Amino acid sequence: MKYMLIMRATDEAFAAMANTDFNEMLETVGRYNDELIQAGVLVAAEGLDSAADGVVVDHSSRPPAVTDGPYGRTTELFNGFYILDVASKEEAVEWARRSPIAGPGIKTEIRRVTQIDEFPQDNEWVQKERAWREANGQL
Secondary structure, rough: EEEEEEEEEEEHHHHHHHHOOOHHHHHHHHHHHHHHHHHEEEEEEOOOOOHHHHHEEEEEOOOOOEOOOOOOHHHHHHEEEEEEEOOOHHHHHHHHHHOOOOOOOOOOOOOOOOOOOHHOOHHHHHHHHHHHHHOOOOO
C-alpha cells in the first residue's frame, strides 16, 4: 500500500527552520531519506517552493478565479511530501514518527494513496489510464 506523508508547519515553525543551516538540513534529511531508500519503501519525496510564489485556481466560480500567492490561512498549506510503499498504515506512522523534520508546530498528515485497481475496471477512462500507466512503466 502506498501512503503519502504530508509535511506541514506553522508559520512560526517554518520561519524557525529557515534559520537552520542549509547543509545541516540536507545532512539530516538526507540520512532519513537514505533509511527510507535502504528499507525499500521510498517511492517519491519532494519539497515545495514557497507558497508566496504559488498560484491558486479557485473553482468556486465560472470561470475559475486565479490568485497569486497563498490562499487562505498559511497554516493550511503543506511544504513537502513523501510517498512510501509500506505494508500498513501503522508502518507509515512509524516512518513519520522517525522524521527528523520535527519540533513545535510541525505535523505530518498521513493519507493512503488509492490505487487504480480500486476503481471499476470496466470503465473506459479507467482502462485508458491503466493503458497509459502500463505504457509508462507505472504498473
